[in-house]
Amino acid sequence: MGFEVSLYVVGDVHGCLDQLQMLMEKINYSSSDQIVFLGDYVGRGPNSLGVLQYLRKLENAVCILGNHDLHLLYDYYVRSEKSRVNSDFLPIFSHPDVSEIMQWVRCLPLTHMARGAFFVHAGLYPGWTAIEAQHLGEEASSLLKGLKFEQYLSQMYGNLPNRWDSQLAGVERFRFVLNVFTRMRYLNGDGLLDFSESQAPINVKDKVPWYEKITNAPVIYFGHWASLEGQVHTDLLHSMDGGCVWGGSLMAMDIESGKRFEVKNA
Numbered sequence: 001m002g003f004e005v006s007l008y009v010v011g012d013v014h015g016c017l018d019q020l021q022m023l024m025e026k027i028n029y030s031s032s033d034q035i036v037f038l039g040d041y042v043g044r045g046p047n048s049l050g051v052l053q054y055l056r057k058l059e060n061a062v063c064i065l066g067n068h069d070l071h072l073l074y075d076y077y078v079r080s081e082k083s084r085v086n087s088d089f090l091p092i093f094s095h096p097d098v099s100e101i102m103q104w105v106r107c108l109p110l111t112h113m114a115r116g117a118f119f120v121h122a123g124l125y126p127g128w129t130a131i132e133a134q135h136l137g138e139e140a141s142s143l144l145k146g147l148k149f150e151q152y153l154s155q156m157y158g159n160l161p162n163r164w165d166s167q168l169a170g171v172e173r174f175r176f177v178l179n180v181f182t183r184m185r186y187l188n189g190d191g192l193l194d195f196s197e198s199q200a201p202i203n204v205k206d207k208v209p210w211y212e213k214i215t216n217a218p219v220i221y222f223g224h225w226a227s228l229e230g231q232v233h234t235d236l237l238h239s240m241d242g243g244c245v246w247g248g249s250l251m252a253m254d255i256e257s258g259k260r261f262e263v264k265n266a
């Protein structure tokens, strides 16, 4: 047993290029290793452009889409009021390579599977197998890459539908899949997606974290939920968002050994 090649997973970077570079040095990443990033490369932190440029050049890296990366796509391709564009994105939009950079972001996957594990920004919907989820992610990705991508992006925002139905179609199906993979934290008492809360579960009474409803899944690595402080680790579940941009840390894990690495944002 054992893999010759190390596979690392890294949580939410949010423009923290310095911590990203320090983390890569800390894990001693080499071109024979592999690495999966769990999304949210941009927004909030000091250097969104630098993070995207760094990741585009990195060998053997899989970069999954997060909700802030979708905000970036929306602001570039759809938003008509330029005054409302997130100012963190302006250095990207004025860079000479902007169209290549944005094309790269648009083609990133929503989910990834490797070595029997499932990687996603926010979570896996209870009731979906990892294989089903992977197919739904590929379906939504193909719309983001397709000819009508601006039409889909323009209608991606919203909290409904909040219950899965395999008969969902078109933009409703697209929105639900995107919401699960990039925004989900809680389900309410009726099992519906509930986006009204981002605090840690200890402070929340009437909702259940999505991962407590998972019954039959592979090991899941996820980011997005900074208030978990990267502290949820079980045999089957690893929260990797250490809240770097909020003064926490950027976290990585070697998935074979389970060894964790972090760089504090002091």
Ligand SMILES: [Mn+2]
Residues within 6 Å of the ligand: 040, 066, 067, 068, 121, 182, 223, 224, 225
């Ligand atoms: Mn996020």
